[in-house]
Amino acid sequence: MQRVLVIRIGRLGDTLLATPVIEALRQAFGPGVEIDFAASPGASAFILDLDKRVNRVFPIAHRSTPWRLHRVKRALERHSHQFPYDLVINLECGHECDDFIRFVEHDKFLGRPLVETQHRKERHCVDTEKSIYADFLGRDITREAGTSLKLKLDTQQLLVPAGVKYLVINPGFSGLGKAGYRSHRAWPESHWLRLVELVRKDSGWPVLVNGTAAEQTFFPGLLEAPGVHSLMGSSLPTLVQALSNAQCLVSVDTGTMHLAAALATPVVALFGPTNPQLTGPYSKKVASKVLVSGVDCQPCVKTAAQRKCTLNRCMTGLSPEMVYDACLQVVPA
Template structure:
């Protein structure tokens, strides 16, 4: 069904929901396509919905359409049958050029239901049209969802995704997000640790200090008023002090993760740690695949990160996680469902968290600059 103003009218949405419920009760929902483009954390946020669907409707076959390497995070998920990868790039005309291929791929698999987990409305609308063109019988997204009666408004992104399953008669429950590394990635991660004599050193502490828009070039970000996510950054000097104290006081071996664009920052933190040769930090920023990164993070004893996808990766793997939050709201984007194994640390200043317009205009980043290393270290100590 094409996305139009009429298709968003309450009566039309209710009719679509009722038709889906009829097919679900009759057992006619057999093949489902879950769709989420974008980054690591965005894909991880969909995993509670995948688990609920797999558990409550065990006969349903679920495929996953991902927009990049983040699809590796659900390749070994028990609920997922196959991961399809669609990479049109950031240049919008590429989406038009590759649309026929995507329509054919979806059509030949004969899906009964598409769950479009996208938060960006233009992308969501485009995907709804693609699925309708491919003959998918039912397409559900936030745009087509009627707020279920008797349920409070969803707050966290995971909860918003879980709500897409309510037309199937599935009541959302509290369940964590989860990631399952594959055996080949586990083998690569273990080999990497052995090569650096790090597998036997404890504690092994992971650090993710950067959060970049890795999919988009700088000139595009500037054209739409964005910058690489420096508003989430904790000062390098603070990271260095935390690293130094972890090495000196706990004898920790550090594993510094990130993208290739964050490698310089990771190397700076490693240098500031002042570690002896036997505890030299392992810098893997830009040197691993997403799957190997997941397996490597799973080997750490505690993971310290700003608000980024790797933080969610650590929490989803069950690794004790310390999450540094400043301008963003942990109620919406914080560790989800990890009872007792995650700590959110803030400076506590009054303007944090803030809304996006203020976030873009702020150049001081006081909410993170005033978060002291001793506060973060105390949270790490609680979890070690």
């Protein structure tokens, strides 16, 4: 039996975009391959712990902390000496995890610091990560792998009756409400309200609104609209079940978008300042639709243009009618 450690220490979206390696490993070594992950604590570690294909998760907070001062890193080091890894795959592009090669007992190591891995704006970040292991696991195997989850979950009680079709929308994103943070990824609440109106008028579907508990204050009118049910502040298992049974998710660029794609739920993704070629939904099993308004300054993330932006044309230019039409295109007939 092959034993593998995958290193990807990031937010939930980053973790979900790393999941193609799981299926690639299972195709290369068989379903009995033992896959461990070094991942961020919180939602990233939690979702991997729920995945039936993952053996063990080492939640690494503060990845730059020296090994001798880091309890979980020391536990991983001891574990690897007792059960050496046949393969370690470092999917990080930064240098913070370069020292795993020194402390983790292994036979074969892929990724930094042995090779420099850099994201390119014209290539999806998943394809960049795949380039680390494609030659070793097989290019055909790697090419076919998409984001996926195989979760062990208890049934959660949802806000809509069993058998009723519904839509999930995700208007919030990380950073919303933080002091000094410009909400360039936001779609106006008036647009969300119009989308709900279109859905209710045309299909009659209820609409579930996802977000953190803190985000409720940003969308008061949306949460009070007819036919809307709030998922805000719900647990991750509840969100997983809601997405798994939904007709479609409409979301701005955030981790929930990648969660739906990994669960094989159709996605309509609204992109503004960020680059969908780099971080768009990446599923091989279900249709997704990425919408961009096509203004000349797009994408602008982390540029002077974004810092100076006051109109947010790239998001306001996406009409609710356009978004609803996209929903109808991706929802199974």
